[in-house]
Amino acid sequence: xxxxxxxxxxxxxxxxxxxxxxxxxxxxxxxxxxxxxxxxxxxxxxxxxxxxxx
Numbered sequence: 001x002x003x004x005x006x007x008x009x010x011x012x013x014x015x016x017x018x019x020x021x022x023x024x025x026x027x028x029x030x031x032x033x034x035x036x037x038x039x040x041x042x043x044x045x046x047x048x049x050x051x052x053x054x
Contacts (some may be wrong), residue, residue, distance in 0.1 A: 005034040 008031035015024035 005031050005038055008034065 006025045012024050012031055013028035015021075015027060
């Protein structure tokens with residue numbers, strides 16, 4: 001999920017630099033939503049104590 005957030009963020013930055021306003025705003029919106037979903041899932045995993053055990 002974090003990978004998708006980073007991908008859409010990079011697409012938004014490149015589109016913004018090149019002047020593609022519609023593409024940049026769409027990619028930014030998707031990146032923002034994915035970031036908040038990732039943040040909520042991270043907080044839930046911290047609260048429940050279910051993490052990756054090495």
